[in-house]
Amino acid sequence: MSSATTGTVHARNFIDGVWTDSDTITESLDPATGQVLGTYADGGADEAQAAIAAARRAFETGDWARDRDLRAKALFEMADRMAARRNELVALLSQENGKILPEAALEVDLTISKIRYYGALALTESGRSLEVKPGLYSMTLRQPAGVAGVIAPWNSPVILSVRSFAPALAAGATVVLKLPGQTALTNHLLFDIIGGTPSLPQGVFNAFTESGSAGARLIVASPDIDVISYTGSTHVGRSIMADASASLKGMSLELGGKTPMLVFDDADLDAVVPVLAKAITTFTGQFCMTGSRILVQRGVADELRSRLSAALEAVKVGPSTDPASEMGPLIDRANAERVDREVADAAEYAKVLVRGGRVTEGPLAAGAFVRPSLVEVQEVDRPIVQQEIFGPVATFEIFHDEADAVARANATEFGLAASIWTRDVDRPLRVGRELDAGTVWTNTWAVIVDQMEEGGFKQSGVGRLNGERALEEFQEIKHFVHPAPRRAS
Numbered sequence: 001m002s003s004a005t006t007g008t009v010h011a012r013n014f015i016d017g018v019w020t021d022s023d024t025i026t027e028s029l030d031p032a033t034g035q036v037l038g039t040y041a042d043g044g045a046d047e048a049q050a051a052i053a054a055a056r057r058a059f060e061t062g063d064w065a066r067d068r069d070l071r072a073k074a075l076f077e078m079a080d081r082m083a084a085r086r087n088e089l090v091a092l093l094s095q096e097n098g099k100i101l102p103e104a105a106l107e108v109d110l111t112i113s114k115i116r117y118y119g120a121l122a123l124t125e126s127g128r129s130l131e132v133k134p135g136l137y138s139m140t141l142r143q144p145a146g147v148a149g150v151i152a153p154w155n156s157p158v159i160l161s162v163r164s165f166a167p168a169l170a171a172g173a174t175v176v177l178k179l180p181g182q183t184a185l186t187n188h189l190l191f192d193i194i195g196g197t198p199s200l201p202q203g204v205f206n207a208f209t210e211s212g213s214a215g216a217r218l219i220v221a222s223p224d225i226d227v228i229s230y231t232g233s234t235h236v237g238r239s240i241m242a243d244a245s246a247s248l249k250g251m252s253l254e255l256g257g258k259t260p261m262l263v264f265d266d267a268d269l270d271a272v273v274p275v276l277a278k279a280i281t282t283f284t285g286q287f288c289m290t291g292s293r294i295l296v297q298r299g300v301a302d303e304l305r306s307r308l309s310a311a312l313e314a315v316k317v318g319p320s321t322d323p324a325s326e327m328g329p330l331i332d333r334a335n336a337e338r339v340d341r342e343v344a345d346a347a348e349y350a351k352v353l354v355r356g357g358r359v360t361e362g363p364l365a366a367g368a369f370v371r372p373s374l375v376e377v378q379e380v381d382r383p384i385v386q387q388e389i390f391g392p393v394a395t396f397e398i399f400h401d402e403a404d405a406v407a408r409a410n411a412t413e414f415g416l417a418a419s420i421w422t423r424d425v426d427r428p429l430r431v432g433r434e435l436d437a438g439t440v441w442t443n444t445w446a447v448i449v450d451q452m453e454e455g456g457f458k459q460s461g462v463g464r465l466n467g468e469r470a471l472e473e474f475q476e477i478k479h480f481v482h483p484a485p486r487r488a489s
Contacts, residue, residue, distance in 0.1 A: 010025075010038060010041075011038065012188060013047050014191040014207050015047060016050065016051075020041065020047070022043050028181070028183075031098040031328075032095075033319075034333065040184035040185065040187075040188065040209055041208075042184075044214040045217075045218050047208040048178065048216070048218040049222075051208060052149075053224070054206050055175060055176050058202065059146055062201050063201070064201055065143070065144045074199040074200045077198055077199055078166075078200075081194075089189055089190070092185055092186050093108065093186045101320055103282060108158055108159075110448075111159045114162055114163060117451070118166040118167050121170050121471060125142065135483060138481050139480050140478065140479050141477075143172070144171050144474060144475060145227045146173060146174075147173065147175075147176065148168040148173040148228075148474050149220065149229070151177075151178045155283060157190070160231045161177055163466065165229075167473065169204070171474040176225065177207040178219060179208075179210075181209055190207075195207070220244050221243055227252070230254075237253045254416075255459060255460050257388065258386075258414040259289050259290060259417045260408070260419070261276060261279060261291045261418075263294065263295065263300065265299035266422055267300065267422055267443075269304060269307060274311070276291060276394075277312055279291025280312065280394045281312075281372050284329065284392055285390065285391040285393060290390075290392075291445055294308065295405055301398045312372040312374055315371070318369075329370075331368065336369065336391075342384065346382070349377070349379075353396060354373050355373060356393070370391060372392035372394075373392065375394070375396065377395050380397070380411040385397070385412065415437050415459070417437050417456075419440070419445045420441070422442075439454060450467070451466075453469045
């Protein structure tokens with residue numbers, strides 16, 4: 001990371017193995033204070049076009065697509081480099097993104113293992129071969145799709161970009177990565193760690209930061225991009241799919257969520273309450289799997305309402321630099337004001353059990369701090385139930401029986417994840433089978449493993465990342481048909 005003449009930290013883009021600047025220089029702000037942390041080269045269409053050209057050339061002329069040993073070696077080196085700079089990355093992510101230090105550490109540590117997992121998968125292959133009928137042999141082979149365009153969000157820029165570009169690289173694709181301006185300094189450090197990998201050929205990995213969308217739109221529209229992997233909002237995901245339809249490029253989309261947490265009468269509330277509180281406040285609710293809908297059976301509703309309200313009111317909000325902080329700021333003040341308005345609007349048709357909202361007094365007022373909110377509502381068609389808030393806000397909804405719980409849980413357009421809390425050993429599979437969700441947890445929340453696929457139903461996405469399926473998102477299948485030569489008579 002370079003320094004501008006003022007001495008502030010300056011982040012740049014990494015394209016075709018070279019650090020590049022941009023015509024536009026933008027400031028990166030600390031969400032806890034609003035103060036300037038540094039500046040960054042704010043990319044756009046020019047940077048995207050240069051990155052696409054480099055990735056295309058590297059794919060078509062280099063050894064990356066065919067040399068799985070090279071790919072595995074490079075990915076293992078990336079993981080080692082990230083482990084060596086782990087503390088540096090955790091500290092910068094926490095400061096610029098606002099995550100408290102334990103949450104920033106969790107994000108980085110999960111990333112290291114994920115890169116190693118895909119380094120191992122780079123050495124594997126899965127296909128089929130058979131003699132279809134006497135003398136006629138068929139087999140399938142997988143080959144890289146080409147150039148992958150990866151667009152990842154600011155809420156977890158390290159893990160969510162790696163989740164896409166690590167399997168892309170393992171599959172033999174080359175990469176163009178676009179990350180947002182809110183985490184520009186963190187982006188630069190990630191670019192440095194990945195781009196500086198000794199075995200990584202020039203042009204295989206290209207990355208730029210952009211506060212706008214011109215570069216991202218070019219990635220989506222370019223005929224030289226063969227597959228898109230996007231993580232972000234459902235609204236933008238729909239636009240990406242529509243814009244990419246002209247070229248019929250491959251598409252992997254992980255979009256919004258509205259995770260229902262189903263608490264049955266026989267649940268252990270001593271175990272439930274702390275997890276529900278964390279499900280609402282982890283990453284300050286800026287998480288696609290935030291436990292934003294608390295669905296509770298009537299028999300324990302009064303007790304859970306009281307205990308969860310008390311737990312949320314006790315959450316200590318503060319800067320990530322304070323070890324006592326249990327929840328940091330939102331990404332910026334505009335989002336803090338937006339979340340505050342969402343809760344105020346809900347008060348017109350629902351009962352606000354815990355009124356958090358934006359902190360406007362005291363030492364935290366200069367930052368993007370909000371306190372968690374809990375809103376009781378029964379009508380599932382209300383905006384606070386149907387819309388992803390992307391902040392520490394949850395609804396409290398009462399259900400009668402399993403059928404009512406399932407109907408309520410499935411009542412939104414989202415289907416990313418759900419959680420079931422019960423002592424009944426049969427209920428999780430019985431109820432979980434009926435839920436429209438890509439992941440269903442039993443008596444836990446947000447357990448994600450590298451080896452198993454992750455993705456959503458309905459408007460929560462298309463395709464899957466994590467697990468072996470993630471490589472398939474960046475591959476094509478080729479069918480070979482080989483007749484055996486006829487025997488001489």
